[in-house]
Amino acid sequence: MIIYSRNRRLRSNSTIRSLVQETYLTTNDLVMPLFVMEGKNKQEAISSMPGIFRRSVDLTVLECKELLSLGVKAINLYMKVAENLKDNTGKEAWNANGLMQTTIKAIKDAVPEMIIMPDIALDPYSEFGHDGIIENGKIHNDKTNDALAKMSLSLAEAGADILAPSDMMDGRVAAIRTVLEENNFTDVGILSYAAKYASSYYGPFRSALDSAPVENLDIPKDKKTYQMDFHNSREAIDEVLKDVAEGADIIMIKPGIAYLDIVAKVRQAIDLPIAVYNVSGEYAMLKAAAQNGWIDNDKAIIETLTCIKRAGADMIFSYASKEAAVLLNN
Numbered sequence: 001m002i003i004y005s006r007n008r009r010l011r012s013n014s015t016i017r018s019l020v021q022e023t024y025l026t027t028n029d030l031v032m033p034l035f036v037m038e039g040k041n042k043q044e045a046i047s048s049m050p051g052i053f054r055r056s057v058d059l060t061v062l063e064c065k066e067l068l069s070l071g072v073k074a075i076n077l078y079m080k081v082a083e084n085l086k087d088n089t090g091k092e093a094w095n096a097n098g099l100m101q102t103t104i105k106a107i108k109d110a111v112p113e114m115i116i117m118p119d120i121a122l123d124p125y126s127e128f129g130h131d132g133i134i135e136n137g138k139i140h141n142d143k144t145n146d147a148l149a150k151m152s153l154s155l156a157e158a159g160a161d162i163l164a165p166s167d168m169m170d171g172r173v174a175a176i177r178t179v180l181e182e183n184n185f186t187d188v189g190i191l192s193y194a195a196k197y198a199s200s201y202y203g204p205f206r207s208a209l210d211s212a213p214v215e216n217l218d219i220p221k222d223k224k225t226y227q228m229d230f231h232n233s234r235e236a237i238d239e240v241l242k243d244v245a246e247g248a249d250i251i252m253i254k255p256g257i258a259y260l261d262i263v264a265k266v267r268q269a270i271d272l273p274i275a276v277y278n279v280s281g282e283y284a285m286l287k288a289a290a291q292n293g294w295i296d297n298d299k300a301i302i303e304t305l306t307c308i309k310r311a312g313a314d315m316i317f318s319y320a321s322k323e324a325a326v327l328l329n330n
């Protein structure tokens with residue numbers, strides 16, 4: 001039988017395969033999330049995220065140096081906030097001497113080349129574990145925007161390069177862009193979590209920061225009134241286009257591996273850079289399977305991150321970024 005077209009021809013050896021390879025993962029694509037806590041020379045393992053730690057500021061600075069030497073040039077930052085500093089307004093988020101502000105300054109002093117992308121959201125600072133201020137049992141959108149603008153200004157003053165609002169309030173990109181313009185922070189970027197879904201894959205992250213929504217009959221016990229419904233995809237395009245119009249520089253889609261259809265769709269819709277978040281639950285699943293010997297850790301990391309890039313990501317936030325950099329360098 002004559003087969004006129006044989007796809008296997010271009011797979012017959014690794015040299016030919018490399019000639020036709022469409023997607024390349026490099027350390028330029030990687031962003032490493034870091035968890036920071038109070039103290040000195042302290043680090044704590046996060047049990048649901050093997051290999052990931054909460055570190056005091058001094059050790060976070062050392063970690064940044066190591067990341068940079070591996071070619072990872074951007075980090076995003078999350079704070080473990082002491083319970084006594086949490087309230088409904090989240091006001092610790094714009095304390096000029098707060099943990100996030102101190103961390104940003106320390107990193108900028110010691111590793112000025114590192115691009116710092118702090119998370120903009122109230123949940124680590126909220127006594128209720130919500131990304132917004134609660135009034136009459138509801139998340140108050142516009143008051144939350146005012147708080148996020150204050151937090152943004154404070155972090156820009158501390159030296160942040162790119163602000164990463166992950167709260168999903170309506171109009172917050174415009175609120176943040178306005179406060180940055182009014183205060184001459186014209187070069188500070190906004191990476192907006194435009195299509196962020198209410199997902200069960202954030203569990204390990206919330207235990208890492210002790211930031212899960214509290215159980216209380218009077219307030220929503222999940223984040224479904226602000227994060228997106230996973231049944232929807234057209235809505236993601238609407239969210240993205242609004243954030244672009246409000247002045248976002250980079251658009252985030254989150255979570256990653258179960259949402260690559262959204263990434264591909266958004267890639268068709270916009271020309272701005274796209275970031276994808278390979279979230280804590282995705283990392284935990286990979287590590288759990290690898291620890292049991294059910295999948296190959298290193299191959300699964302490179303495959304996962306490459307496929308996220310293939311779907312249309314320009315950069316990837318992943319807890320495996322450091323490990324991936326080591327693998328890519330070898």
Ligand code: PBG
Nearest residue numbers: 121123166201202205279280281
């Ligand atoms: C907080 C925030 C969350 C994540 C990033 N920023 C948790 C949430 O929305 O509840 C999740 C990250 C992860 O799971 O890796 N606004």
